Amino acid sequence: ETGVTQSPTHLIKTRGQQVTLRCSSQSGHNTVSWYQQALGQGPQFIFQYYREEENGRGNFPPRFSGLQFPNYSSELNVNALELDDSALYLCASSPGGGGRTYNEQFFGPGTRLTVL
Amino acid sequence: RKEVEQDPGPFNVPEGATVAFNCTYSNSASQSFFWYRQDCRKEPKLLMSVYSSGNEDGRFTAQLNRASQYISLLIRDSKLSDSATYLCVVNIGDAGNNRKLIWGLGTSLAVNP
Numbered sequence: 534e535t536g537v538t539q540s541p542t543h544l545i546k547t548r549g550q551q552v553t554l555r556c557s558s559q560s561g562h563n564t565v566s567w568y569q570q571a572l573g574q575g576p577q578f579i580f581q582y583y584r585e586e587e588n589g590r591g592n593f594p595p596r597f598s599g600l601q602f603p604n605y606s607s608e609l610n611v612n613a614l615e616l617d618d619s620a621l622y623l624c625a626s627s628p629g630g631g632g633r634t635y636n637e638q639f640f641g642p643g644t645r646l647t648v649l
Numbered sequence: 650r651k652e653v654e655q656d657p658g659p660f661n662v663p664e665g666a667t668v669a670f671n672c673t674y675s676n677s678a679s680q681s682f683f684w685y686r687q688d689c690r691k692e693p694k695l696l697m698s699v700y701s702s703g704n705e706d707g708r709f710t711a712q713l714n715r716a717s718q719y720i721s722l723l724i725r726d727s728k729l730s731d732s733a734t735y736l737c738v739v740n741i742g743d744a745g746n747n748r749k750l751i752w753g754l755g756t757s758l759a760v761n762p
Contacts, residue, residue: 566750575736575752576693589749623692637683640692 536560537626537641545647546614554609554644556624564588565607566638567599568623576623582607619648650675653739655753663761666727670756672737673719681740682713682720686733687755693736697722727760734758 536559546552558565564583568576578591582601596612605626611618622645625638655672662668674682682699697704699711699720710723720739724731737753 568752575754578750578752581750591749637695637698640694643692 537624537639539622539624539641539644541644542642543645543647545649547649548614548616550614550648551610551612552614552646554611554622554624554646555606556608556626556641557606558624558626559639562626562628562639563605564627565601565605566625566627567607567609568625569593569618570621570623570643572620579609614648616648619646621645652676652741652751653737653753655735655737655756657754657756659757659759661759661761662727664727664729666760667723667725668727668758669724670722670735670737670758671719672721672739672753673717674737674739674741674751675718676739676741677715677718679718679739679741683738684711684720684722685736685738687736688733696735724758727758729760729762732758732760 538557540555556565566581567579569579570576579593579597580590580599581588585601598610599608601607621643623640623643625640627638652675660668684696685693686696687693697706697709697711699713701713703712708725712721722735734755734757736755739751741749
């Protein structure tokens with residue numbers, strides 16, 4: 534087990550609603566990344582937070598937003614849900630700092646979101 | 650051209666076989682490279698980081714070819730438990746703290762008895 538936890542594990546929402554997903558990073562890790570993975574696809578990078586600041590963003594619209602808290606846990610918020618937002622949302626933590634391990638990421642089990 | 654490309658497979662090989670996957674990337678400024686393994690309906694798990702000098706971990710060998718912009722993963726003596734999807738990851742972040750991590754779609758491997 535990686536020590537990265539996510540909640541909830543499954544979620545069903547309807548189009549237009551808002552959702553908040555949560556992630557607790559592995560102890561000692563100060564960097565959290567969020568990914569969207571549709572069925573049969575590789576993970577798509579949404580954004581990354583490092584010490585409470587956004588530190589890189591993929592090609593996702595502004596209705597995807599996030600937060601990182603002082604304890605390095607994180608939230609992903611998605612507004613105005615669309616049907617295509619149905620996917621597995623993965624959170625990954627990494628140790629940050631310098632050296633080769635900076636980008637080695639450890640994933641939580643994911644939240645499976647279904648938008649109806 | 651996609652930023653990171655992998656042959657989706659599936660690769661079907663017998664137990665004990667040697668199998669190799671390649672992953673090409675388009676951005677020559679890419680800095681870090683990784684192979685992850687993902688089992689069906691599970692989260693990805695880091696398999697190996699890929700260093701310029703190449704690296705080996707038991708039956709797994711990863712190599713980087715910057716001139717041709719690809720990384721490779723070699724699995725020797727395949728086991729049934731190696732059946733999974735193998736994902737290539739490339740970091741094309743800039744020299745500062747900005748990070749942009751691009752994932753391939755994955756290569757599916759099935760090892761058969």
